[in-house]
Amino acid sequence: MTAIAPGTVPKSSRGSAARARMLRSLLPALSLALVLMAIAWLNPRAISYFGFNLMLNLAIPIALATIAQMFVIAGNELDLSIGTFVGFVGCVTATWLRDAPLIGVAVLLGSIGVYALLGALIHLRNLPSIVVTLGMSFVWQGLAILILPKPGGKAPDWLLAIMSFKPPYIPFPILAALLIAAIVHFGLMRTSYGVILRGSGGNAAALRRAGWSLLKTKIVLFALTGLFGVLSGMALIGITTSADANIGNGYTLLSIAGVILGGGEFVGGRVSPIGAVIGALTLALAASPLLTFMHIPPDWQVAANGAILIIVLAARVLISRRER
Amino acid sequence: MLQAIADIVRLDGAEKHFGAVRALNGVDFHVGAGECVGLVGHNGAGKSTLMHMVAGTLRPDGGQIAVRGNQEASYSVARALELGIRCVFQELSLCPNLSVAENTRINHPSLSGLGWRRKAADLIQAKLDEIFPDHGIAADDIAGDLSIGRRQMVEVARAFTLTREPLHLVILDEPTSSLDAHTAGQLLSFVRRFVAAGGSCILISHVLGEVLQNADRIVVMRDGKVVAADAASAFDRDKLVAAMGGAGEHQKAAAETRKVAVGALRVRARPARQQDGKELVARAGEIIGLAGLAGHGQTDLLLAIFSAASRDRAGIEVTAPVALVAGDRQADGIFAQWSIAQNIGIRSLQRLRDGLLISPQREAELAEFWKKKIGIRTPDMNNNIYSLSGGNQQKALFARALGSDAEIVLMDDPMRGVDIGTKLEVYDLVREEAGKGRTFLWYTTETEELDNCDHVYVFKNGRIVANLGRDELTEEKIIQSSFGDTA
Numbered sequence: 001m002t003a004i005a006p007g008t009v010p011k012s013s014r015g016s017a018a019r020a021r022m023l024r025s026l027l028p029a030l031s032l033a034l035v036l037m038a039i040a041w042l043n044p045r046a047i048s049y050f051g052f053n054l055m056l057n058l059a060i061p062i063a064l065a066t067i068a069q070m071f072v073i074a075g076n077e078l079d080l081s082i083g084t085f086v087g088f089v090g091c092v093t094a095t096w097l098r099d100a101p102l103i104g105v106a107v108l109l110g111s112i113g114v115y116a117l118l119g120a121l122i123h124l125r126n127l128p129s130i131v132v133t134l135g136m137s138f139v140w141q142g143l144a145i146l147i148l149p150k151p152g153g154k155a156p157d158w159l160l161a162i163m164s165f166k167p168p169y170i171p172f173p174i175l176a177a178l179l180i181a182a183i184v185h186f187g188l189m190r191t192s193y194g195v196i197l198r199g200s201g202g203n204a205a206a207l208r209r210a211g212w213s214l215l216k217t218k219i220v221l222f223a224l225t226g227l228f229g230v231l232s233g234m235a236l237i238g239i240t241t242s243a244d245a246n247i248g249n250g251y252t253l254l255s256i257a258g259v260i261l262g263g264g265e266f267v268g269g270r271v272s273p274i275g276a277v278i279g280a281l282t283l284a285l286a287a288s289p290l291l292t293f294m295h296i297p298p299d300w301q302v303a304a305n306g307a308i309l310i311i312v313l314a315a316r317v318l319i320s321r322r323e324r
Numbered sequence: 325m326l327q328a329i330a331d332i333v334r335l336d337g338a339e340k341h342f343g344a345v346r347a348l349n350g351v352d353f354h355v356g357a358g359e360c361v362g363l364v365g366h367n368g369a370g371k372s373t374l375m376h377m378v379a380g381t382l383r384p385d386g387g388q389i390a391v392r393g394n395q396e397a398s399y400s401v402a403r404a405l406e407l408g409i410r411c412v413f414q415e416l417s418l419c420p421n422l423s424v425a426e427n428t429r430i431n432h433p434s435l436s437g438l439g440w441r442r443k444a445a446d447l448i449q450a451k452l453d454e455i456f457p458d459h460g461i462a463a464d465d466i467a468g469d470l471s472i473g474r475r476q477m478v479e480v481a482r483a484f485t486l487t488r489e490p491l492h493l494v495i496l497d498e499p500t501s502s503l504d505a506h507t508a509g510q511l512l513s514f515v516r517r518f519v520a521a522g523g524s525c526i527l528i529s530h531v532l533g534e535v536l537q538n539a540d541r542i543v544v545m546r547d548g549k550v551v552a553a554d555a556a557s558a559f560d561r562d563k564l565v566a567a568m569g570g571a572g573e574h575q576k577a578a579a580e581t582r583k584v585a586v587g588a589l590r591v592r593a594r595p596a597r598q599q600d601g602k603e604l605v606a607r608a609g610e611i612i613g614l615a616g617l618a619g620h621g622q623t624d625l626l627l628a629i630f631s632a633a634s635r636d637r638a639g640i641e642v643t644a645p646v647a648l649v650a651g652d653r654q655a656d657g658i659f660a661q662w663s664i665a666q667n668i669g670i671r672s673l674q675r676l677r678d679g680l681l682i683s684p685q686r687e688a689e690l691a692e693f694w695k696k697k698i699g700i701r702t703p704d705m706n707n708n709i710y711s712l713s714g715g716n717q718q719k720a721l722f723a724r725a726l727g728s729d730a731e732i733v734l735m736d737d738p739m740r741g742v743d744i745g746t747k748l749e750v751y752d753l754v755r756e757e758a759g760k761g762r763t764f765l766w767y768t769t770e771t772e773e774l775d776n777c778d779h780v781y782v783f784k785n786g787r788i789v790a791n792l793g794r795d796e797l798t799e800e801k802i803i804q805s806s807f808g809d810t811a
Contacts, residue, residue: 018469192436195426202419209381209417210431211402269421 023319028262028278031312035285042293049171056173059284060163061086061236063177065251066258066280067184067273068228073259074188074271075221076201077122077129081137082229082255085111086248088144089233094153094243097234101156108230115226116219123218137252144245151244155237163238177277184273197221201269257309258283261316282312330356332392332493332524333378333409339386340373347373349548350387355493360515360525362539362556364532365568365743370548371528375495378526379411380404408490412483413497416475420468424448424478427467434488451481455514456507472652473618476502480511484518493524500534501741504618504769512538530743531770532564544568565744590732590763593632594639595625597786603639604781604788606763608731611754613777614767615802618737621786622767623651626734629765633732644763647671647730649721651737651767657721658709664720665691665705671728694723699749715746722750726757733757735766739773751776771799 039055040047046055065082072079089108097104118136122129165172188194199207200217208214232251237243260266261282262275286308291301334354340347348370355361365371376382377389380401389396391407404410410431418427425445429435435444445463452459456477467475476499483494496515500508515525515538529535535542535556542559544552544567552567559567587608594603604625606612614622626648628637633646650656659667669676669687676686691705698719702712709717718738725733739747754764754776766777774780780797782790782805790805 018466021466021469190441192429192440195422195429199419199422199426199430202421203417206417206419207430209379209401209411209413211400211405211433212430269419 024316025263025272025275027316027319028272028275028282031261031315032278032282032285035282035290039285039290039293042290046289046293049169052171052174053166055289056171056177056281056284057239058236058287059173059281060176060180061232061239062251062254062258062284063180063277063280064228064232064235065248065255066262066276067180068225068232069255070184070259070262070264070271070273070276071188071197071221071224071228072129073256073264073266074198074201074269075218076204076267076269077218077221078256078266079133079225080130080252081133081140082225082232083248083250083252084137084140084144085226085229086233086236086251087243087245088140088147088248089230090237090240090243090247091144091148091153091245093159093234093237094155095147097159098154098156112223112226112230115229116223119218119220119222120215122222123215141245148243148245151242153237153243155241155243159234159238160241163235177281181274181277184277188271188273198269198271201267201271254280254283257313261309261312263316283309286312331390332357334390334393335374335377335384335387336390337387338374338377338384338389340370340377340382341385346548348377348384351545351548351550353378353543353550355524355526357492357524358519358522359541360519360527360539362535362542363526363528363545364530364535364542364564365545369545369568371545372497373548374545375411375497375526375528378404378493379409379495381411405489408492409495410483410491410493411495411497412479412499416472416479418467418475418479421466423464423466424461424470425463427478428463428482428485431482432485432487432489447485447487448478448481451485452477455481455484456510459507471619472502473504473507477507477511484514491523493526494518495526495528497528498530498741499527500529500531502618502769504616505771506617508534530741530747532561532744536561536564568744587761587763588643590642590644591629591765592641593625593629595621595783595787596628596639597621598788602788602791604765606732606765606779608761608763609758610779611758611764611766611777613774613780614765614783615771615774615780616783616789616805618769620783622783623736624786625783626736626765626767629732630734642732644731645729646732646734647725647728648734649725649736649738651740653714653717653721653738658717660710662709663706664700664702664709664712667709667720668694668705668723668727671724671730675729690727691723694720694727698723698726698753715742718742719746719750722753726753726762731761732763732765735764735768737767737769739768739770747773771802774802 045051065086068082069079089111092104092107096107118132121127122132167175188197196207196212197217197220200214204214233248236247240247258279259271259276262272262277262279264271264276287305288301291304296304331354336352338348338351338353351370351374353374363371373382377384380399380403383399389399391409396403419430425441425448428444428448429440432444449463452461459477461470461474461478467478470478480496480499484491499511503511512534515527519525527535527539536559539556542554542556542564543550544564546568589605590608591606592603604612614625616622628640629642630646630648631637632640633642659670665687668691672690673682676682676690678686688705694700695702695705700712700716700719700723702716709720712720721738739750758764766773768774774797778794780792780802781788782792782802784805790801792801
């Protein structure tokens, strides 16, 4: 019998699958580049140290919230409460964390613990996370209003100092985005336990058969969501200097859109931290700077924002479908 | 040495119930060191349940498990792994979103710390090279991008990788179901080497020849009990089939020459990579086989024909409605949330319509007709499709295709992992339907199934390399064409 390499034919089809994956992973960067080019064309002066600082002002909290959302999505769940949670954290940061730091820290750590418990509850009772977190969103909102009935409070000075840091040459938001992406990429994509976390979204039954605890992976994923939600709320207050119970409400959908824009998928444990951060930056830029430069009146900006989101996400779907 | 110590694992009086169903009814089973035990039986005979017990994924409701002579009171997956017992399950259990190396890491808690990626990649690469030379799989390939056969190769190789935990017994549940003859042979000869070196193995397979040739001892199960157990040399094919209680004789009915009246042209198709003039021609009433090594363009051609039925494609002519019976049942065949009746009716919605809505009555009639005709074993066709065993799920998918208006039925290796009784029933049905003028295009990795075909096209590298009529059809010819140099 003449031995032939059985790899000849399927290799090409696998090559095209790899190419499709490559293209998909480049798509977030492409859409960011496109938005940047549009801004540069409309207003060349915006592409500067000062301009980026201004335009990406809110990108850090959005990126952190997107990373938070990405962790639950990695485990095939969805967090509809991240927006109001960010608002709650903001209210705690602008009040207790400044006036009584010990209580503030305890409350924030406790809220991460609540997230971990939610993960346990969702796993043990086999509840849909959408229902549980939708309920929790009202809880966080209510707590936030209790803490801060009217807009106000003030961020702790150390937080203001951090968020107004001006490094040489590279604008702070870009530096922070790089740092967040690198740390989370290493933790989730390169470490050996990160593999287990992503595997729990890919094929939970296989993981259980290999002797891993799915309860633990779910708790860890939700706790990480809580942690990054806390960081997001604190970063937000560090920029805005004072809080409002409704300050984070838009973040729920922004964070989900950021994950998907960044190449993540709702099920199957396919997420990308670098993509998620890029997706968040794209959304932050497309949100107001681009629209303002396009002379779209503020009344129409929210709608235009939504339209941009649909176009970018549709492009993603089209490209991945054609490659298939 | 005492017999009890020489046993890697021993189960005494194992019982398991699922509600009212007794899946295992007092089974005694043991595997010795350096022994390959073949386990055969119909789908639903309790083989998988028994293996889940040995692997620690299911707790027995009664009976005892002893490993190396020690009673195990709280046996679990973790404990089984610690004792060196591993299982390759029938359903593919790789994480599709992870790379081959990362999937290896999942089974080895000790692959951690600095440099674990390199270690995991080297480990799986070395094992793949050892079992399947020329496998063409890289450690950083994403599992979901691999073909089903390659995924199975990774899974098998992964079970034999060695880190901190010992390795004494590997359970292989249908390990060759998605492999072509060549890679299946590589795997089985590796299993023999493993056993010769003192390892133990349980081999579950519906391909009886594999079990007869490779097992030292064969255990036959039926209705949750062990009905026969003896040295492999004491069995032959007929004895095994008889012990399993399978449909005994009509095996060779297939080989009887079927009279084929040459009907109208149904399909004329040239594979996209075909350079010479060879093309596939199928007429009404014919059963056409597509053979060759797995993944050499057979499925691609079937899918091309399928899409050519709804819009024009160059090089392919299709003259009648088409239905496809998928090979990867879970991924491409079944609507998991739907009932059996809905799963059957989906291809025939036009006919089931009553005004704008689907008539539940007509849907139920269609389902009931096929339940009787094809013998789907269920108390109620409104049960969820997953309440059926694997073989019966596949029957439901056949019913979907045959119950439709399709005159051409494309079969993409649909009998993978199906028990022999079901297979024989389906073969009869296919011949009967062909007699009524339907055309079947049948891709199969099991050479025996080609006996049912009037014509066989052998594929290699995406091209047709041979066209064999029924009288010139032999296994040697097919192997020759699939391995020979392309003309």
